[in-house]
Amino acid sequence: MNNPRATIAPVIETQRTILRAHRLGDFDAYAVMWTDPVVTRFIGEAGFHDLKRDIQPSIEGIPEAGWALAPAIHGAGFATEVVGRVLAWGEETFGSARTVCIIDPENAASLNVATKCGYREVVRTTYHDAPTILLERLP
Numbered sequence: 084m085n086n087p088r089a090t091i092a093p094v095i096e097t098q099r100t101i102l103r104a105h106r107l108g109d110f111d112a113y114a115v116m117w118t119d120p121v122v123t124r125f126i127g128e129a130g131f132h133d134l135k136r137d138i139q140p141s142i143e144g145i146p147e148a149g150w151a152l153a154p155a156i157h158g159a160g161f162a163t164e165v166v167g168r169v170l171a172w173g174e175e176t177f178g179s180a181r182t183v184c185i186i187d188p189e190n191a192a193s194l195n196v197a198t199k200c201g202y203r204e205v206v207r208t209t210y211h212d213a214p215t216i217l218l219e220r221l222p
Contacts (some may be wrong), residue, residue: 112172133146180222183205183220
């Protein structure tokens with residue numbers, strides 16, 4: 084993840100969304116979204132990161148995908164649309180590379196999105212003493 088383009092928040096568009104860096108005017112909607120227990124139950128962001136997680140097997144240095152959407156748009160296909168476009172951006176930015184994501188086994192919606200976007204289960208492990216599924220997407 085040493086690509087300079089990866090350090091600048093891009094503008095990524097899908098058919099129905101525009102993903103961009105947060106702005107001050109987004110604060111109220113952002114605060115509402117992140118105080119909703121439906122969103123924070125399975126925490127994530129739409130994009131890639133390398134959080135240096137203490138997890139086995141290690142995923143350090145591998146682009147990790149994550150996503151969270153406001154409850155008002157859950158179930159409308161936005162997650163699959165957004166994650167698919169973020170993955171395409173990742174391939175444009177990082178090249179064709181392995182990416183991973185970790186998902187709580189009870190988060191059926193995100194597991195469904197991950198599967199639709201080409202992720203496959205690698206191993207069931209733990210993260211912060213909670214059951215976690217590590218998935219990967221190969222080039």
